[in-house]
Amino acid sequence: MAEATTLKGQPLDRPVLDSMLRRRMFYTPAFEIYGGVAGLYDYGPPGCGLQANIVDLWRKHFVLEEDMLEVDCSVLTPGEVLKTSGHVDKFADWMCKDPKSGEIIRADHFVEEILENRLKGDKEARGVKVEEKQADPKKKKRKAKGGPAAVKLDDAVVQEYEEILAKIDNYNGKELGELIKKHDLKNPDTGVQPSPPIAFNLMFQTAIGPSGHIPGYLRPETAQGQFLNFSKLLEFNQGQMPFASASVGRSYRNEISPRAGLLRVREFLMAEIEHFVDPQGGKKHPRFHEVKDIKLVLLNRETQLAGKTHVEEVSIGEAVANGTVDNETLGYFLARIHLFLEKIGVDQSKIRFRQHMANEMAHYAADCWDAELFTSYGWVECVGCADRSAYDLSVHAKKTGAPLIVREQLPEPIVIEEWQVSLNRKLFGPHFKKDGRAVEAAVEGTGQDQREALAKELSEKGSITIEVAGVGNGKVQIPKELITIERRTRAEHVREYTPNVIEPSFGIGRILYSILEHNFWTRASDGGDEARGVLSFPPTVAPTKVLIVPLSSNEKFRPTCHKLSQKLRKIGISSRIDDSSATIGKRYSRNDELGTPLGITVDFQTIQDGSITLRDRDSTKQVRADEDTIIAAIQSVVDGSKRWRDVEAELPAFEGQEVEVTVR
């Protein structure tokens, strides 16, 4: 994979972009005057505007388009809820401490990096050219002093290392600790082995209420609040299935060592959809035909297993048909995610959908794909789209007894033929005495296939033997006097089922950062000084749509500027007046850095004949016309009905002020 590039294909110089984003206050480390806290950021006015526009488009694209039920749930969450969901036990990373430096280290990343370094050293020693692996922003790279040592390893050792790396996600803390010992993995910074790994739960904990009796967490995802409200939402939707809920809100993860700017933070905005679907009938989607021809770049599981990153561009219709993507509903959302990313200004050549490996997915998930965006940090997971099956609703229903199910009135009763068991209770109790309950539960717990076999056993042998843990030697014989196993029929009028959940989950901060990189480029300046940054956002996501610049700070221009700004506000277009004393050129550059797509200049001619000029951020071309014509042109560019080239073709060009003269 090539290096990251700007919108115009220039090599991306991240420090230049970073410094521009800081200078223009897109975002800034939170609490910076107090020294800051890793993983916490504040958004300044342009970042805040960009975020709001992304969220607004998300709502229109998903929530309004599909009549989703938006909810806004509590961030503070009692421990019991997250215990049930599995987060209290499993939402953890393994963490070691360097006994010398006190540095805290993520165990799996540590093992991975040291072994990779050794393999790299081996290749070097063998004279094999080493290709740089793609940077993974999730991992903290140990800075090996002077790079890996060129030490040749035994072939058997190489194979062992490669096997460890292939299943690195599968080790628990104890196993990671054993690997560190066995292979004597030392922190290159200090030369010592880190301490044995301990589990570090990534949730922020707090206590709710004055007694401190209610342990609580800050939610790690918005999903649980939506699941807990399932029954109310179904009722709100008048019992109709399928439907989706949606939520936009903050979530929290106490990362062990957050870095990589906005990509790995401790507090972040998520936008999540929980689409509830009947698992019967292959999870079809009624609008799948609308998206079936959309082509996606897919990196599937098999390709990854083969250790490759080759991608294929296929229509989602084909991918579902050939089984690459599990079902229509999942496929529908992958296509919709693709369209959304396109709309908000993601570079089309920098999107891929990567399928989760079997060991990456939660054990209940049927399939999971991440929309990854390519940035200077490598491929970054920005949207996850998982089929969570019936897991969440089932565990909460089991824990609380709440019926998180759909009851579907059947048009005609279904006649079900099945193996049924009946016990002769008069004899059964006295026969098993205190073990009666346990034996009965074991009998009731048998499945259809097992019952069929047991029926055969009963007729052939006159008794059955089943396993009952804790009774006798664990096996219990039941004579035919006590039990009947028969095939019977019964009619069912209502079908009850637990819906499956397809969950598209968006990390808004990661998407926002990717859009910044994808829309950034630099323009050589007229004056020959250093290149100037431009953020070519699509007008819909640009924080401000129009810059209004008076030629100078002359009082005469003020009323016109304010009138223009109010007219634009009336038609819902945000503008900003820059009447500072900087040159017009400087003021335009400042706003190119802010990504403002259009600029209006008010000059002396405006006062005379009411005409104004309109400037395009990307081409720096200008046109001139009367106020109403220019405002109509702005509106059409902002609402997307026209592009700048249409405006340029329609209105007279203007060559003018954009020169480096002080106009005071």
Next chain:
Amino acid sequence: MAEATTLKGQPLDRPVLDSMLRRRMFYTPAFEIYGGVAGLYDYGPPGCGLQANIVDLWRKHFVLEEDMLEVDCSVLTPGEVLKTSGHVDKFADWMCKDPKSGEIIRADHFVEEILENRLKGDKEARGVKVEEKQADPKKKKRKAKGGPAAVKLDDAVVQEYEEILAKIDNYNGKELGELIKKHDLKNPDTGVQPSPPIAFNLMFQTAIGPSGHIPGYLRPETAQGQFLNFSKLLEFNQGQMPFASASVGRSYRNEISPRAGLLRVREFLMAEIEHFVDPQGGKKHPRFHEVKDIKLVLLNRETQLAGKTHVEEVSIGEAVANGTVDNETLGYFLARIHLFLEKIGVDQSKIRFRQHMANEMAHYAADCWDAELFTSYGWVECVGCADRSAYDLSVHAKKTGAPLIVREQLPEPIVIEEWQVSLNRKLFGPHFKKDGRAVEAAVEGTGQDQREALAKELSEKGSITIEVAGVGNGKVQIPKELITIERRTRAEHVREYTPNVIEPSFGIGRILYSILEHNFWTRASDGGDEARGVLSFPPTVAPTKVLIVPLSSNEKFRPTCHKLSQKLRKIGISSRIDDSSATIGKRYSRNDELGTPLGITVDFQTIQDGSITLRDRDSTKQVRADEDTIIAAIQSVVDGSKRWRDVEAELPAFEGQEVEVTVR
């Protein structure tokens, strides 16, 4: 004050409203299937939509209208920041425990209620009619079994109790404990005295990072994040003053015993503005003239001190002129808050602005007014508008050394005449030896008045004596050979000042709840069954603008309904199709409860001639016209350019389907 009423003046039956709000999922207790957690709520689809519309209008009314700089800051906040702001030490309530029941009790409320009950009992014993005090939703009322006992008190005791109540906010925990002991205040529920009060900090605490070394809190207000970014925001604003920052986000308070629904919760949405203004020149506001004639209902400090609740309606211009409201900027925001509340559907007869008493305000505040809205819980503080002076910026600057100031280039240098001190360093050092530094610091620390006196002392006595803590007996004599104190002049080219902050702070949840009460009323039903609830939101804040109902679930109506819904979406109007099998009347009632202002009916005539009917939620009147005419009418009602009565006057009336027949 009268009881709470509905929009139509009916007595407000809160349980009826509550049950409707639950049924329609405006909001719901969070984690209800797990038994819920007091003070935590989830918003369902209509509540979520209502909240989004209120926030959207807030942004337009404040942020866009005044070019405020919106920021989005971290909720997780390191302890040091909140230590400096005073929250770690002072953001607490005094809490007691009932040793018998374990109940946790807020100490000040406890003392207040028991004494009020005794005074009530005294009045009863004296045969004086007892007027019910207004309910204050902030206080948990002890349920005195059977009401207060009619026991006559000595006149001196009555006076003592009244004095205690007048200054109840001024007692600290120790003093509250003494009051409980001295007056033998017992919990009526258990008959025992509660334990001595201890301070309970209302912030939720957590630990940031894996080491647990960074103690953190969930912010109790959004303000601190804005203050810490002051210098960056000033730079973003190109150094221009005054300006305002703004932020919408969640804040957290670990209330001791939250009740009263959405009015006292532990997690809530705030919208806060920090307007930074030069304290010099009386805090004028350039747009004050635009609002000066707006009349507000004011309950000032003097009236409250006199123990009255008499309000006066005065123009804000007059209130600032006569000093009731401290300054123009504060007055400007009070008027703007009033206009905002009016716009979003607050009942004009249920707003008042109450000035904080001196002892209610933070010690640094210059003036503070709360916009209170009247509900069935009494008067509820929904917006605070405080002049926080330079307090916050000063304390953070002092703690961190960051220059949170404005440097104003003076058009002409200011010549300052002042007392200056100079030391004869050759002699000073050897004279004081190791104490030199301390003595010098004490000399440098003297103020202008002191220096004038010291100059006199020096010329009269030939030496001065100043206090230097830790040196000798704390007093040090400096002979005239070592020091000169003279009046000299110097020129200053830059003026440095710390801006003052005017802070309008909105509790969105409380405003939302008040709007629900203010817009609720019940309509007698045609069929004579129980009255039906209606929420007459202004169209701008209504969660959904248009309900689309096909006459029946006949397939024929489906394409028309979808086409209408898409047309409306294109012009930015949210709609919802209700094609359930309920009667048209039932479907309209359901949507009256949801506050949907307009309804479209699609019937067989629509299929023939394309005409549709439009129904008004409030009058239930209908008109009929072709699709384009109806859509234009909808647009004008939603954007506020027309009212229903205009539409009714222009278009032909329709008498029709709203009858209780099943139309399947």
